[in-house]
Amino acid sequence: MTAGAVLRAALSLLLVALVVWPQAFAPVFAPFAPEGGPVIYDRVSLLSLSLNHLMLVAAASSLATLVAVTLAIAVTRPAGAAFRPLSRTITNVGQTFPPVAVLALAVPVLGFGAGPTLVALFLYGLLPIFENAMTALSTLPPRTMEAARGMGMGRFQRLWQVELPLAAPVILAGIRLSVVIALGTATIGSTVAARTLGEVIIAGLLTNNTAFVLQGGLIVGLFAVLIYDALTLLERRIARRAGASRRG
């Protein structure tokens, strides 16, 4: 086993233990808790908060991937090229809007809960995926594309069998970035009563309980690191084939 694999296994174990059996860590967090106050957050189980958090991120990122990749495909076709600047502007606006502002604007329409958070994460996740997908789809090896056209592949056959597989590693890099941003941003959702790990952090801030802030932050951080790592591995596996001879 390499050093990376050992570290990966150790961090995964730590994360599982923190989420499933937080009481065991009470002695570690105790010095950060206020005198006589609770050390471990126990209003809701950390496991259910974690699952909710992950589901929210997964839903928002899947939706963002679907929309961003579809949009990127559309604007890299000859017929859609005219819409490229417009679509860039739209996704850029999604990124410049602070997530807190999106939450504040969405609450009157969608009410408290997961809805506004989902919208904010979705908008925030669009840009990296769209930019990467568009770059990947417009810089495919020209000779391979010429050969695909020359042998009589139809438009959809070229897209499914050649363009998307070759663009996959770069698109996946965009998704990875977007997911990690969403994991962090989702904590803010707790300000509008979405059930995420942000709840632990906010409870800690409100009661001056640093132990809570550390617990919440540590779990979110570990999720981000491990998911980033897993997606990197997946990307490398795909790239080994598709990217190995992109210059060829």
Place this chain on the structure above:
Amino acid sequence: MIEIDSITKVYGGTTVVDAVSMTIETGTITVIVGTSGSGKTTLLRMINRLVEPTSGSVRINGEATSDIAPHLLRRRIGYAIQGHGLFPHHSVGRNIAAVPRLLGWPKDKIAARVDELLALFGMEPGAFRDRFPAELSGGQQQRVGVARALASRPDLLLMDEPFGALDPIIRARAQADLREIHQKLGSTIVLVTHDMEEAIRLADRVGVMDGGKLVQHGPPEEIVARPANGFVAEMVGDAERPMRLLSLIPVRGLVEDGAAPGEPLRDDASLRDALSECLWTGRDAVPVTRDGAVIGRVTLNAIRTRVGRHA
């Protein structure tokens, strides 16, 4: 038979291909030579409709290409390009199988065809079928590219500078392979190149293009011996002309009775081989053999007379 009938392509006021007509006989290799910007690649790409002609028509065995949907037309025409254009994410076998898969061949027929082509191109099917293009040498990639273009037994094979990315030694071997495969399969080939040497080596017919026009079209001997204009003469290269001509004539035509010393030549060797043999070994004549038996000799004088006729 492919009939190209006054085909023209105009891009924004510039005529890239100007009323080119030519007939390509079934089973021959036609090489189109020209400098860059001569319109040779555009002409080739109008045959499989990667470029739509502004006017004029192309007929393949009497059928107008404009009557066939472009992607269906292209599945019937092999297409091999410079730098091969293989799919980097597909194995060698799957690359070769691309067109048969598009045509919906049954799996076992495709597998058999892939193995047959790999063997034909001197690549052990078991060793190469499952490799990826990035794991092959440049020459092997190029062969897979040509094998892919031939996979569905197309009526016609179009090749756009197929050997352009290869180094000189591999290129010479690839050219010899192509001739050999052409003799085995009898396919009709149209090949585009900027290299007159390559054209003369491969072609049954050479078409020379300049400024969008087909300036000369004929057998290589004619192009070398009687260039239609200054441009063709320049493409052939004045100093190279005698050697190019000699390389096209087999010694069997000049064999005379008599003995000669030293190593013999086969009767299908070219006069260029005979001349270089004479000069290198300081002989005035070389014995000629057919099927291993000496049938006579070819002399330096005879070679000189044969070339001198064009002065």
